[in-house]
Amino acid sequence: MQDVIKRPWWERYQPVSYKIVSRSGDENAFKDMVQRCNAVGVRIYPDAVFNHMTGSWPSGTPGVGGSSFDSGSENYPGVPYSGFDFNDGNCNSGSGSIESYQDANQVRNCKLSGMNDLNQGSEYVRGMIMGYLNHLIDIGVAGFRVDACKHMWPGDLDVIFNGLNNLNTDYFPAGSRPTIFQEVIDQGGEPVTASQYTGLGRVTEFKYGLSLGSAFRGNNKLTYLSNFGEGWGFLPRAYSLVFVDNHDNQRGNGGGGDQILTFRTPRWYKMATAFTLGWPYGYTRIMSSYNWPQDIQNGHDNNDWIGPPHDSNYNIISPTFGADGACQGDWVCEHRWRQIYNMVMFRKVVHGTDSNDWWDNGNNQIAFCRGNKGFLAINNESYDLKQTLQTCLPEGTYCDVISGNVSGGSCTGKSVTVGSDGTAYIEILTSEDDGVLAIHAQVSLN
Incomplete structure (x- = not known):
């Protein structure tokens, strides 16, 4: 499979080091982006991955940033991490991977999708993670979307988040704290719940997009949306991060199945996004996507790995724009659709009302x-x-x-x-x- 898959989008979700290097650029390019964005009031929230490192890759596989690693021996000199820094001894499953989501210990101490699971209970590991996040804070980011929080113990995350620096005073008032958005996929029926993380920051409410998609697809009446939010068993609005789709579930992964609305169903998608931005529940996030050729086999997209638009050498191709400001080609850029960016302004205007x-x-x-x-x-x-x-x-x-x-x-x-x-x-x-x-x-x- 790995012979066919080249430069998948999910390579960014298998860290080899904490160097700020990806196909999007190096650390200097990232610093330049953060400075330019902050100068015009656009805040940056990196997607921080520190639940795990890589999955199993052949020895000698190079990291995107040039770091070497050996996934079999859990050796990542770019950080550095060694086998002592992982959860193998704390995992109670036979395979070392998560086998049952009804066992909270497995969910948090075993390998997610076969990726080497870091032990955030280790003071050394926490220090490496805090150093990485604080470096980003010093550059000028406003906070983080933290990947796979469901697979880390809330107590460990609490220590890590409390060890973060205040935000950079070049861009933020003195004493400002980083905003934390935690990814916790909770569709119910499991011992690990999103509410276990609300004391640490905002938490993804995955039931929101699933329920909204189901309603607009005709499986529920829109009339029932009159108490959409806590009345549907969602997280309290002060803690919830809500969205119609995200990078995982628009590809059929991460919960929601075929009910999730995406840019491929634009009429429903624009209606659902307008409702989300118009409705006074949660902290809203909108998606900005690229198109890729789907290959649906038995309900699964075999092409769900395909990365952003690229040239023959797999360098990312920057978007181009039409006269209306919308992206052209395979960049979808939902945030540039008039029906969506105008609803962002709507949300700003009505802020503070119910x-x-x-x-x-x-x-x-x-x-x-x-x-x-x-x-x-x-x-x-x-x-x-x-x-x-x-x-x-x-x-x-x-x-x-x-x-x-x-x-x-x-x-x-x-x-x-x-x-x-x-x-x-x-x-x-x-x-x-x-x-x-x-x-x-x-x-x-x-």
Whole structure:
């Protein structure tokens, strides 16, 4: 298999060292990116992998950054780690890998997908991890998405996170602490739960995207989304990180199966993302993807390993952009879709408000206000939505941010006229590109 697979995206999830080197560039390139992004208010959260090192690779396989390693003897001189730093002696499974997710000890002390499992209970290992993360903090990152937290003991993570430096005062107020997003795949029915990690930082709520995808695919009614969040058994909103899809489950991995919505189902995807960004639950994350040729066999994509667009030497090809700012070629760049980036602004405008004045047709047409700052309507029926609804906004004309923008004092897409009582005639036709309409206080033409 490894003879066929070349430069998979998941090579970044099998560390050989803690050097900042990947196909995206070296440490100097990373520093330059962080500086430029911070200068314009864009914060960087690296995806930190320290649950494990590599899986089993032939001796002599080179690391991307040039470090040598021997996975069989668990020797990683680039850190350095040796066999003493891994969990083999603490794993109670016969194979050394996780065999039962009903055994919390196996989940946290045995090998995930055959990858050498670090012992975060070791003071030395913790020191190496903290050194790596603190180096990134000193460069200017704002925090971390921590991979595979489910497979580490919360007590060990607590020690590591408490050992992190304050953020770099060149970019952040003195005393600022790194923001932590922990990946914990919890679909229920296992002894390791996402709630065991909420005391340490925000935690991924994987049930969110699964439930939302199921609803928009027609397996549940949108009307039931009126209490979406804690009312569905999700994590408390103060601790949850929510998303429609991520890099794993858009490839059929990491929970969710065929219910997950991706860029391959763009109409549903834009509706679900608009709901996510419009709904007052959790800390939202949006996906930015690249396309790859799928090879579905027996429900599994044999090409799920394919990395980003590249040339014949497997160098990553940078995206190019059209006149509308969207990416061209195989870069999908959902964050550059108008229907998505305009909903990011919607979320900023309505921040601090809750949902109110919920309306639905008893099935798959819904609408709600966000205080007196914003209004969102969704039509996932096979027939048109034509309804006078309460928008909760002041009287005036507003531009729908899904179908267009405000330009030169007019709307490039649909406009909505709100009366003195806050109501407006809302129309979302099945013939339209998008099944969503959204207006907010900052897109008034008055």
